[in-house]
Amino acid sequence: MVRFSERANSIRPTGVRRMFDMAFDMAGDDAVQFGLGEPDFQPPSVAIEAFTRAMNEGKNKYTTTAGLPALRQKIAETWHHRIPDLDESNVCITMSGTNGLLDIFLALVGPGDNVLIPEPYFPLYPPDVVICGGDPNLYPCTFENDFVPTIDDLESRVDDNTVAILYNFPSNPTGGNVTEAQRDELIAFASDHDLWLITDEVYDRIVYDGPHVSFLGAGYDKVIMVQSFSKTFAMTGWRIGYILSPDMDAMAQLTKMQYYVTACSNDAMQYAVLEALERAPEYPEEMCAEFKARRNLICERLNAMPGVSCHVPTGAFYVFPKVDVPGMNSEEIAMALLEGGVLCSPGTSFGAAGEGHLRFAYTIGREDIARGMDRVEAVLAGLRGD
Ligand SMILES: Cc1ncc(COP(=O)(O)O)c(C=O)c1O
Numbered sequence: 001m002v003r004f005s006e007r008a009n010s011i012r013p014t015g016v017r018r019m020f021d022m023a024f025d026m027a028g029d030d031a032v033q034f035g036l037g038e039p040d041f042q043p044p045s046v047a048i049e050a051f052t053r054a055m056n057e058g059k060n061k062y063t064t065t066a067g068l069p070a071l072r073q074k075i076a077e078t079w080h081h082r083i084p085d086l087d088e089s090n091v092c093i094t095m096s097g098t099n100g101l102l103d104i105f106l107a108l109v110g111p112g113d114n115v116l117i118p119e120p121y122f123p124l125y126p127p128d129v130v131i132c133g134g135d136p137n138l139y140p141c142t143f144e145n146d147f148v149p150t151i152d153d154l155e156s157r158v159d160d161n162t163v164a165i166l167y168n169f170p171s172n173p174t175g176g177n178v179t180e181a182q183r184d185e186l187i188a189f190a191s192d193h194d195l196w197l198i199t200d201e202v203y204d205r206i207v208y209d210g211p212h213v214s215f216l217g218a219g220y221d222k223v224i225m226v227q228s229f230s231k232t233f234a235m236t237g238w239r240i241g242y243i244l245s246p247d248m249d250a251m252a253q254l255t256k257m258q259y260y261v262t263a264c265s266n267d268a269m270q271y272a273v274l275e276a277l278e279r280a281p282e283y284p285e286e287m288c289a290e291f292k293a294r295r296n297l298i299c300e301r302l303n304a305m306p307g308v309s310c311h312v313p314t315g316a317f318y319v320f321p322k323v324d325v326p327g328m329n330s331e332e333i334a335m336a337l338l339e340g341g342v343l344c345s346p347g348t349s350f351g352a353a354g355e356g357h358l359r360f361a362y363t364i365g366r367e368d369i370a371r372g373m374d375r376v377e378a379v380l381a382g383l384r385g386d
Contacts, residue, residue, distance in 0.1 A: 010130055011127040011131070030341055031341050031342065032364070032369075037231075037361045038231075038236040038361075039234040040363050041234035041287050043235040043276065044276050046279045047235070047280065050275035051268055053271075054267070054268035054271035055268045059267045060267055061267050062264055062267070063267050064264060065258055066092040066255050066258070067093025067242075070274055071093060071271075071273060071277075072092075072093065073087060074277050079244065081217075083216060089251065091242050091244050092243050092244075092251065092254055092255045093241075093264075093265045093270060095240060096228055096230065096241045097200070097202045097230065098239075099239070099241065099258075099262060100242065101128055101200070102257075104198055104257075105134070106132055106257040107254050107256075108198075109133065109134035109163060109164070110133055111134070114134055114136070114159070114161050115135075115198075116138075116165035116195070118141045118149065118171070119139065119140055119141065119351040119354075120350035121350055122168060125166060126138070134163075137162060139154055141171070143320075146311060147171060147176025148176055151189055154189050155189070158189075162195060164198055165189070165196075165197055167186060167199050168199075169201070170203040170204075170316040171203075172203070172318055173347075174320040175314075175316050175317075176311075177314045183213050187215060187219060190220060190222070194222070196222055196250075197220060197222060198223075199216065199224070199225045200226045201214060201215070201227060202228040202232075202241070205232045205284035206232075206284065206287070206288055207288070207314060208295060208314050221246045222247060223246065223247070224247070224250055226241070227241050227243070228241035233280070234287065239266075240273055291317050294317075294362040295362060297369055298319055298362045298373065301369075301377070302319065302373070306381075307323060307325060307380060308323050308324070310322070317362050318359055320354075320358070320359050321358060323357065323380070325380065328383065329348070329356075330346040330347045330355055330357060330358060333346070333358065333383070336383055337376060337379050340375050342372050342375045347359060
């Protein structure tokens with residue numbers, strides 16, 4: 001008999017990927033793709049050039065586990081406005097945010113422990129906690145509360161076995177974001193319960209209507225930030241990110257986990273990212289201007305449709321509208337849209353609390369967004385009998 005671990009048997013592939021794979025079978029190339037969250041831009045050309053140059057110069061070897069000191073120092077400096085004395089020892093380069101998240105959960109979570117995780121969630125969080133032997137302890141981020149948790153909801157879930165709380169602002173999938181006052185309340189909750197605060201800020205450079213509100217340097221040092229260059233420099237396929245903490249004990253444990261997960265990150269690519277940080281620092285803002293125009297377009301179109309209600313997000317590149325078609329759940333609506341040539345994700349791909357919602361990633365051009373929205377409008381009108 002073929003046996004697999006309980007951990008492998010207890011987790012399932014994500015719904016987002018399932019829809020994406022199905023879309024190609026069903027709708028082919030003509031489908032308008034609001035499915036996967038990756039920028040439709042290419043990395044800055046200076047980074048691509050630096051990558052090939054570094055390879056040609058022989059930078060094709062293992063690096064130290066935490067990564068290239070010059071890159072780590074540069075990253076630390078990008079956060080000096082939050083914590084002035086950060087340096088390279090506070091940063092460990094990872095092979096993506098995904099890699100960083102696993103390092104963090106491996107370092108913090110064991111059997112019997114639970115981690116407070118937002119729901120709707122980025123689909124990796126709960127399985128990662130399970131892989132580490134712990135229990136995801138889901139807290140709601142509701143449409144009614146602008147996708148920000150209430151302290152009451154957190155208080156009613158935290159218990160003696162809670163070791164950490166994860167916040168993700170700007171959020172995937174909701175686009176939810178916090179004000180400074182909300183951030184301070186959420187930090188006070190973590191502090192009151194002496195929890196590790198894991199802050200996933202991979203969308204920190206994709207914010208529209210004001211500066212990014214970081215959980216770093218906000219008066220609580222038991223904090224670990226997970227970061228990625230996937231969205232910041234449109235390099236999802238390069239697989240590079242980092243973890244950062246002002247807590248040196250945490251850094252030692254995290255770096256140890258990083259060693260056992262991938263030993264180190266990619267040598268030449270670290271030079272490429274350093275070049276991007278030094279020579280294309282304005283690149284994310286340029287991308288962001290386009291995302292903002294798309295956000296305005298998609299929100300306007302969705303909010304004009306009967307039965308649809310959409311918050312205007314202030315960060316990331318997702319909208320998570322409430323879509324009401326009597327008698328149909330979000331998966332059925334997403335399937336009907338797929339048949340109508342539009343790929344989006346049912347809200348339940350991000351946890352049961354996503355029921356009643358769809359997620360659209362506006363990572364396609366404005367013309368495609370408009371074409372997709374025409375289709376959504378027609379399909380929903382047909383389903384609702386409007
Ligand atoms: C909230 C969030 N965290 C982390 C990641 C991981 O990013 P990557 O593994 O590409 O660095 C993603 C990717 O979509 C995300 O949306």
